[in-house]
Amino acid sequence: MTKPRFDTILITGAAGRLGTELRRGLAPLARKLRLTDRTEIADLQPNEEATVADLADFDAMRKLCEGVDAIVHFGGAPNERPWAEILDSNIRGSYHIYESARQAGVRRVVYASSVHAIGYHRLEDHIDANDPHRPDSLYGLSKCFVEDLGRLYWDKFGIESAMLRIFSSFPEPADRRMLWSWLSFDDCVRLVTAALTAPRVGFTVSFGMSDNAVKPVDNRLAGHLGYRPQDNTERFREAMEERTPTPKPDAPAVRTLGGWFVDLGHPDDEE
Amino acid sequence: MTKPRFDTILITGAAGRLGTELRRGLAPLARKLRLTDRTEIADLQPNEEATVADLADFDAMRKLCEGVDAIVHFGGAPNERPWAEILDSNIRGSYHIYESARQAGVRRVVYASSVHAIGYHRLEDHIDANDPHRPDSLYGLSKCFVEDLGRLYWDKFGIESAMLRIFSSFPEPADRRMLWSWLSFDDCVRLVTAALTAPRVGFTVSFGMSDNAVKPVDNRLAGHLGYRPQDNTERFREAMEERTPTPKPDAPAVRTLGGWFVDLGHPDDEE
Amino acid sequence: MTKPRFDTILITGAAGRLGTELRRGLAPLARKLRLTDRTEIADLQPNEEATVADLADFDAMRKLCEGVDAIVHFGGAPNERPWAEILDSNIRGSYHIYESARQAGVRRVVYASSVHAIGYHRLEDHIDANDPHRPDSLYGLSKCFVEDLGRLYWDKFGIESAMLRIFSSFPEPADRRMLWSWLSFDDCVRLVTAALTAPRVGFTVSFGMSDNAVKPVDNRLAGHLGYRPQDNTERFREAMEERTPTPKPDAPAVRTLGGWFVDLGHPDDEE
């Protein structure tokens, strides 16, 4: 049997929807998966070790990064949240991860960025990874921050970062928009695996989608990651289109990459 | 059985070469196909209704657009013609379609634009949909006009348009140039179908070719249409190359996208 | 005294606001100015000859182009008008000019295109001459048509065209928008002169503005015309800002190049 490529990979957000998939999918890559989340992680496997901790707790993060070969940073608030939470979980929390990586000598971080970092761009803009940020929410804003943080830590400290702008990763497309924005769990694992094993990552931004027919962004600038999606949404199309109404062409879910996030108000406003 | 996506689609030029293919190919998309052409339309099917009318007749067009969900505008002179005919059929005729669409509340138009709108660009330029018009004929000039007309009706009146720059859609490649410019009838139907069903069209220009090996244009800016060609010309290559001479590298049929149209003189000149 | 560069220049629209300025400004360039307009032209000078004629009358245009060295085509409807008039004056009329030029052997045309050919682009887009058309009116649409017509006549028949997208050419800025869109009459004459005398025009699109502080477009692609504006609106700024309210940032007059044209409805709609 082949020796795994890594000794220890740290996965943050390991109790989450994607974290759970990554535990399964990344298992062959490392002798040990070190898992962490704010909540208890179920069904620990022999190749896993788990710690309940908060990203906002620097000392805990610093300790978790010790002896780690690579970090798969999928932790933090996974959705629009009040500013205080975004600030703590996503901004301060991610800073703690990067700064811990630096202090602990970790060389590569794979980060769950999001389509919401660029949510106000339109489908017909066909942006690539060099186009400017256009966050659609405080959540998206925090993703922009972490991308820039990774850029700094690469330029200044030589820590590689793959910023995976995940569109919609669910068991299957949950609405019409996901017919183009869907990232299957298997493709998600493929993308993270590519980012972990690519010969050179430096600072790379990649759009995370399956090979769906409708292609609203240009992913060529991440070509050196070697990610090859193998799923698409065609098998879900007919049923989805049957049970949901055709949206207006100016509905955010068809106009902007970020979909209905662009219509969210400020999370701290009282309803 | 699934309910068709549209109630009524209007097809102009329905008696033409491509119109005939579209009648067959688009049938599953709509409860009813409303057909029109200058000449009689043969073999009407139960799902079809037909009207003989001239595009230059605004009132007729206005009436045909009533109650229509989408227009597939493939009518007009399909080739270089004298100015008077281009003006009447293609320029005035297409204006009548768009203005009727506006008055009748139709929300999407799929138009048979043409490679001849950009015929003077060269293969090695690898233009994309944002490159400037370079018509190669009065025919191509009228296609440019309709593209701009559609742009105006989208920006000002919110009517979506897919401008399909069809290269060479024939039963099979008829000359060497079509080894790269061919659009199979099935791919033509796929392209129109994608344009009718894409979640967001706005104003989109797409190059209409099959998946031929030689690729002289960059179609990424139409990626949101979701068109996936499935045919190519490889099976015709050997026979075609055997029975036709190798062209000079500066022959228009290999140098420019428009092929021999660039060598046409003015259609009103006496020979 | 130096010999004028041209023998005869034809000016269409010679009775109009800009036509009148051009009569004065272009006088030194030609031995004779041949003028035409739909209405009587006042105060004929010894170096001028005038003909009242309609652009829609091909034979009249054909005759006017005989023996001409260059055409300064400023005729046609200068504003949004009903479709029938746009079609006749601007589309058919300009075709008559180009086709007459071809038949008569005229080698260069300088055309009064307009900002309204690209009126839906925003100031912050900083478009250049290769960006796509985005007409804001039927008037703008006709300008797009003539630009493409000139492109065809250059590529196919070798007739050079300078397409001058005039922004706002008035005696002085008439509203706030003109603080950035103004083209002084003197700069207008400079621009037409440059277009007439540049060593190589081929097919060139140039934005027609004075050297105003606010610069919303990128004119470098017309650098080979040698146009150097010498006026600007600074001396009008204070008074204008005092007597007019600050517009909202989304008012069309500050958002789009075309200004309030983007808010016009269809000219044929009854009010």
Added chain:
Amino acid sequence: MTKPRFDTILITGAAGRLGTELRRGLAPLARKLRLTDRTEIADLQPNEEATVADLADFDAMRKLCEGVDAIVHFGGAPNERPWAEILDSNIRGSYHIYESARQAGVRRVVYASSVHAIGYHRLEDHIDANDPHRPDSLYGLSKCFVEDLGRLYWDKFGIESAMLRIFSSFPEPADRRMLWSWLSFDDCVRLVTAALTAPRVGFTVSFGMSDNAVKPVDNRLAGHLGYRPQDNTERFREAMEERTPTPKPDAPAVRTLGGWFVDLGHPDDEE
């Protein structure tokens, strides 16, 4: 005497080097300048009112933004500082400004961003405002954050932002690098004035330099601000070159836009 354009402008960081210049320079624009800083503001003028407050104090900021027409946000740590201070002053502090602006209905913010948001780009890259962030420090990272914050508040809430990436604004060039990076105080005032009075700002990024001979960035995308620098460093060149050694071509001060900031280590490391 003309009525000032604004009733009240809020200036943050008003006790700082640039804040002091802005008090003088912006006085003619507003009936009243509302000033704030962490430290006492000296020499209050009749047109000024001042409040000592910390950007990290949301309630104080919220109150200061009440009734304000525009905000000139020059407050926060002006240099590389420990993470805790960057987080509080620049990240949280600027969020407080934007969120207060939203709640108070302020429509335009002019922000002192910095070359350090893009410090790792090289002079020969000639970046423009759409090129990606490349912060060179935690300080620069916070500037990136505020730019993205402003982008969000424009796209979602319609608050305009001019992000002025100030290079080196000092009484005169203090080292060789400033021969190209210098922004004179007068040009700084011109730039802020342009940003406050431009007809349309939307979300605009502008590089803040005087008209120095060496031009390492492309500022055309801010052309709609109407900023025209009038100073340059030529009069300082000879003396500066005489008293300072010629740097190596790979010294950060000549290689990167950020200069010696790229050589700074992490501010929290013990020396």
Added chain:
Amino acid sequence: MTKPRFDTILITGAAGRLGTELRRGLAPLARKLRLTDRTEIADLQPNEEATVADLADFDAMRKLCEGVDAIVHFGGAPNERPWAEILDSNIRGSYHIYESARQAGVRRVVYASSVHAIGYHRLEDHIDANDPHRPDSLYGLSKCFVEDLGRLYWDKFGIESAMLRIFSSFPEPADRRMLWSWLSFDDCVRLVTAALTAPRVGFTVSFGMSDNAVKPVDNRLAGHLGYRPQDNTERFREAMEERTPTPKPDAPAVRTLGGWFVDLGHPDDEE
């Protein structure tokens, strides 16, 4: 049986690693393959004729080009060599080929250019064929020279050239870098065949790689050649990664297209 497309193709460097593959692979394309190399060519086939000659010998080259339909120029030093040899074999030698082609009336040349013509570009730059040369060696510099030579002979004398920037063409990947840079022998034959038979080559630069997962360059500008790679390195990946250490992200073999060539010193330096 079909008539071969060409009568005679000249292959230079026919005794080399790739020359040998091309003898086999191009046989069906021509009635006769004329082979030349500095060394004896083994195993001559009935469809082949061979001449031992030096590229530096103009008269010999001139004679070999007589009566030839196309030249596949794979001769010259295949690696970094002292200046004197590079100058003679690659610079003077290739000039002899082009000048002989001109004198003999040959219309198309397919040249083995190299990744080392652009070796200092990084993988994450994703350059295309229009990006500037960045040679990584005297060898690479000579490839740049021949590309420019071909450009001249196309623009001035109408001789078409396909410049194939071959990455790593070996029986199988020989090191980790070749997991992305490999060009299988079969794909190499496909690429040369495409370049020989494409309808229009003009002057075309194409990157020569198989369809490997990691894609560090953008080959769309050669789309008109019709090259479709069919091999990739996935089947070699696991074994290769097992037996070789993971490189540092700044090792030249993962950072730059040219790999370890960028670390070579000057070939004439004494070690």
Added chain:
Amino acid sequence: MTKPRFDTILITGAAGRLGTELRRGLAPLARKLRLTDRTEIADLQPNEEATVADLADFDAMRKLCEGVDAIVHFGGAPNERPWAEILDSNIRGSYHIYESARQAGVRRVVYASSVHAIGYHRLEDHIDANDPHRPDSLYGLSKCFVEDLGRLYWDKFGIESAMLRIFSSFPEPADRRMLWSWLSFDDCVRLVTAALTAPRVGFTVSFGMSDNAVKPVDNRLAGHLGYRPQDNTERFREAMEERTPTPKPDAPAVRTLGGWFVDLGHPDDEE
């Protein structure tokens, strides 16, 4: 009096038209000018030392580069010449200069490249320094070679190069084309001075023209050199246009940057 910036500058081609101007113009920059040319250099000044030598003689060049701070390489054939001479003077000769610079530790080279390295681009292409080479002659081809040579010596050996693509540097415009292509002697000295004294050159390509009204190229990518032309051809225009005929728009002198060079045949052809 100020100390000159350099101790010793080597000027090659010092007896030539531009070399003579540079002796005068660069005198203030260095304590000593070391001059070399194939022919005797007249009127030696106290600050000058001169050596007659051939660029093809490596040992002579190696010796001349000893102890030099910067090289202004204006030597070699200044015009289209037979291949043997181009090869010896321009290709081998320039290699000798760069290799001597490397061995002698010289850190910066300023090279007289030429418009003829890009002569086939058209005026309306408005190329910038990153557009591909398109030589119009063997002479131009050798300029391309030296540009690539300099690129290699910068990337590999850290020797800076400014490649000045001089258009037409003569006492005054000698033909109509020079109305746009002229570089006054004073501006030539300004450009070389800027290239010698710029804080960072790295590898820079700059177009060498005066500030003429007609601008056919985009020089922004050399903005970090700090070159500011102060002359233009307006004062020569009227007389020149009077005494020379208006060229056809397709004459090479108005169509291509290289002018009549594009119409030259091969220099080795017998006439």
